Amino acid sequence: MERMPKWADVVLIPLISLLLAAILSALVILAIGESPVEALKLMVSGALGSTYGWGYTLYYATNFIFTGLCVAIAFHARMFNIGGEGQALLGGLGVAIVLLYIPWPHWTIALIAAIVAAGAFGAAWAAIPAYLQAKRGSHIVITTIMFNFIAAALLNWALVGPLKAPGQEPATSSFPEATHLPTLGDVFGVFGIEWSHAAPANVSFFIAILACFALWALIWRTRLGYEIRAFGHSEPAARYAGISPTRIIMIAMLISGALAGCMAINNVQGEAERLVLNAAEGAGFIGIAVALMGRSHPFGVFLAAVLFGFLYQGGAELALWMNIQRELIVVIQALVILFTGALDNMIRMPLEKLFVAAGRQPPAPDRKSTSAEGAQ
Amino acid sequence: MTFMPKLLGTAAALALSAGAALADPALIFDLGGKFDKSFNESAYNGAQRWVEETGGSYNEVELQSDAQREQALRRFAENGNDPIVMAGFSFMTPLAEVAPDYPDTTFVIIDGVVEAPNVKSIIFSEHEGSYLVGMLAGMASETGTVGFVGGMDIPLIRKFACGYAEGVLAANPDATVIANMTGTTPAAWNDPVRGSELTLAQIGQGADVVFAAAGGTGLGVLQTAADEGIYSIGVDANQNYLHPGSVLTSMLKRVDNAVYDAFMAGDEIETGLAMLGVAEDGVGAAIDEHNQDLITDEMQAALDEARAGIEAGEIEVHDYTSDESCPSVSF
Numbered sequence: 039m040e041r042m043p044k045w046a047d048v049v050l051i052p053l054i055s056l057l058l059a060a061i062l063s064a065l066v067i068l069a070i071g072e073s074p075v076e077a078l079k080l081m082v083s084g085a086l087g088s089t090y091g092w093g094y095t096l097y098y099a100t101n102f103i104f105t106g107l108c109v110a111i112a113f114h115a116r117m118f119n120i121g122g123e124g125q126a127l128l129g130g131l132g133v134a135i136v137l138l139y140i141p142w143p144h145w146t147i148a149l150i151a152a153i154v155a156a157g158a159f160g161a162a163w164a165a166i167p168a169y170l171q172a173k174r175g176s177h178i179v180i181t182t183i184m185f186n187f188i189a190a191a192l193l194n195w196a197l198v199g200p201l202k203a204p205g206q207e208p209a210t211s212s213f214p215e216a217t218h219l220p221t222l223g224d225v226f227g228v229f230g231i232e233w234s235h236a237a238p239a240n241v242s243f244f245i246a247i248l249a250c251f252a253l254w255a256l257i258w259r260t261r262l263g264y265e266i267r268a269f270g271h272s273e274p275a276a277r278y279a280g281i282s283p284t285r286i287i288m289i290a291m292l293i294s295g296a297l298a299g300c301m302a303i304n305n306v307q308g309e310a311e312r313l314v315l316n317a318a319e320g321a322g323f324i325g326i327a328v329a330l331m332g333r334s335h336p337f338g339v340f341l342a343a344v345l346f347g348f349l350y351q352g353g354a355e356l357a358l359w360m361n362i363q364r365e366l367i368v369v370i371q372a373l374v375i376l377f378t379g380a381l382d383n384m385i386r387m388p389l390e391k392l393f394v395a396a397g398r399q400p401p402a403p404d405r406k407s408t409s410a411e412g413a414q
Numbered sequence: 415m416t417f418m419p420k421l422l423g424t425a426a427a428l429a430l431s432a433g434a435a436l437a438d439p440a441l442i443f444d445l446g447g448k449f450d451k452s453f454n455e456s457a458y459n460g461a462q463r464w465v466e467e468t469g470g471s472y473n474e475v476e477l478q479s480d481a482q483r484e485q486a487l488r489r490f491a492e493n494g495n496d497p498i499v500m501a502g503f504s505f506m507t508p509l510a511e512v513a514p515d516y517p518d519t520t521f522v523i524i525d526g527v528v529e530a531p532n533v534k535s536i537i538f539s540e541h542e543g544s545y546l547v548g549m550l551a552g553m554a555s556e557t558g559t560v561g562f563v564g565g566m567d568i569p570l571i572r573k574f575a576c577g578y579a580e581g582v583l584a585a586n587p588d589a590t591v592i593a594n595m596t597g598t599t600p601a602a603w604n605d606p607v608r609g610s611e612l613t614l615a616q617i618g619q620g621a622d623v624v625f626a627a628a629g630g631t632g633l634g635v636l637q638t639a640a641d642e643g644i645y646s647i648g649v650d651a652n653q654n655y656l657h658p659g660s661v662l663t664s665m666l667k668r669v670d671n672a673v674y675d676a677f678m679a680g681d682e683i684e685t686g687l688a689m690l691g692v693a694e695d696g697v698g699a700a701i702d703e704h705n706q707d708l709i710t711d712e713m714q715a716a717l718d719e720a721r722a723g724i725e726a727g728e729i730e731v732h733d734y735t736s737d738e739s740c741p742s743v744s745f
Contacts, residue, residue: 194598194599206568207503208598208600309481310480310481314480315600317480354482358486358489358490359473363476364478367478
């Protein structure tokens with residue numbers, strides 16, 4: 039089968055998608071009578087122009103790395119886990135329970151415990167849809183979506199009931215001082231680098247990077263990863279090779295849920311330092327766009343997550359300093375998601391045809407030369 | 415939308431690029447959004463009044479998520495905005511964290527109390543205002559049954575309900591008060607459909623006046639009351655104009671005055687706790703051209719009398735938040 043070179047697949051398509059989204063966004067901003075150039079400048083300077091801006095960008099990016107990896111690992115087993123949101127909420131519940139009721143002497147130990155709890159709660163929440171898919175054939179898209187609602191209701195119950203701190207808000211009380219994670223400002227301060235202490239990015243950013251490496255090693259360097267990919271490419275072939283579909287579905291979904299749950303060490307333990315309602319704030323859904331844009335590769339997920347972190351922080355800056363309603367900022371963010379995630383094929387198909395046509399025209403001696411060209 | 419002068423954006427951009435401290439005030443709305451026809455819009459109107467009178471400019475932001483509360487506070491503080499006014503009790507936790515980092519900035523929080531030397535906390539005596547509209551409801555009701563639809567079930571809203579019930583019973587000791595809450599989460603502030611359902615249920619139980627203290631949810635209550643031909647009572651802002659002839663009155667909570675006064679005072683705000691009740695004109699019952707035909711002379715007289723009584727301290731309305739209980743109504 040003729041295909042376009044890999045670099046076009048990985049770099050060109052996302053770039054064109056982004057460009058289209060940017061052009062449409064610029065039109066939206068023009069339509070409400072503001073200057074798109076001004077808006078872009080504001081977004082760039084607000085999100086990337088200071089360590090403070092970077093602190094927020096990386097904070098959001100950390101969330102998206104976890105949820106992006108969550109969707110990516112499931113994609114490799116050809117499963118669509120839309121339940122990242124609910125799994126992240128449950129992860130928050132696990133973190134809150136562990137940090138509120140056990141007195142931890144130091145944040146390092148508390149962080150390890152929180153990772154275990156967040157991962158276990160997230161994985162448990164993914165386990166039920168996974169089991170239903172593996173054993174009963176209930177479609178995972180439907181069940182994971184429904185589990186998001188159940189998770190939200192469960193969190194409502196917990197935060198209005200047993201975990202509620204005194205006061206008006208449905209939220210837990212703040213976690214003890216000893217469990218607070220150092221921000222990037224504290225970390226870089228050790229090395230003498232000036233970095234804003236006010237921004238919420240914290241050490242869980244490094245955990246997220248570690249998770250990227252670990253997932254890469256798992257998928258491409260272990261037998262389990264091979265089985266997951268084999269299952270994802272063809273279930274009958276995998277079955278024929280002696281791979282148990284039930285086992286792969288369960289394991290892939292458990293890892294996926296655990297990754298989504300681990301987001302809670304960033305937003306619950308790192309930022310809010312207490313559990314509030316709707317703590318995940320849609321990051322589970324952004325993870326889908328991040329994984330699609332990152333082509334389910336951990337490094338791609340990392341880059342896409344930073345891009346979305348930039349969009350989030352830049353959007354917040356737009357809301358603060360320009361006369362753009364928050365609804366329109368959501369529209370702009372949605373345009374990027376739409377183009378990079380949902381409308382992928384709209385750009386891919388014509389581009390693919392173009393490349394194939396271009397590859398045929400010169401009397402190419404063999405196909406290798408096209409790929410060699412592509413490698414440049 | 416061209417409500418805000420272009421000036422504002424340019425001023426902000428200038429401030430950003432130059433890093434200079436502008437002493438413009440800032441206003442942060444809660445998640446309900448600034449055009450909620452209620453609490454947030456009232457704050458917005460106060461700021462607009464200040465703009466019209468002084469020609470000044472201010473920064474404002476509508477939040478998209480909880481994580482942005484602290485962010486907005488810090489960004490405005492670092493930008494040199496002073497004072498920074500925020501509407502809503504949800505700012506209590508973030509503000510308590512942020513305020514000590516910016517000792518030279520004055521923060522004003524409405525509906526919440528934060529103890530810090532540079533914070534002014536404004537609390538309204540909603541029970542007193544609710545008492546006044548409760549009296550009007552008790553007198554206007556023909557069935558002797560009146561309703562209350564609250565937003566999120568929190569002590570603040572129970573304070574409304576309790577004062578309201580006391581007012582109703584003061585006007586008509588035999589009256590029945592039905593109180594319902596929309597929900598237990600912030601989503602309850604913005605659920606007009608559920609507000610409408612609760613109103614229909616209360617009408618089914620005989621209510622012919624319904625008081626909505628529920629933010630955006632209240633719009634559904636007022637609409638349904640108008641459709642069904644009963645009276646309703648608005649809240650926070652003057653909502654009499656929404657359905658003339660059906661909205662009996664509105665329990666005014668002068669958030670606009672609080673914002674206006676804070677903006678006017680600039681950096682000379684007196685910090686500490688301020689209670690705004692009937693005596694301070696912080697709360698009251700709205701009478702204007704849209705509802706004056708509904709208010710009889712007798713009702714007006716009773717209203718004036720009650721207002722004077724509360725001001726003089728002769729009438730003491732029970733404050734739910736003082737002991738978390740209410741003798742007049744059960745929830």
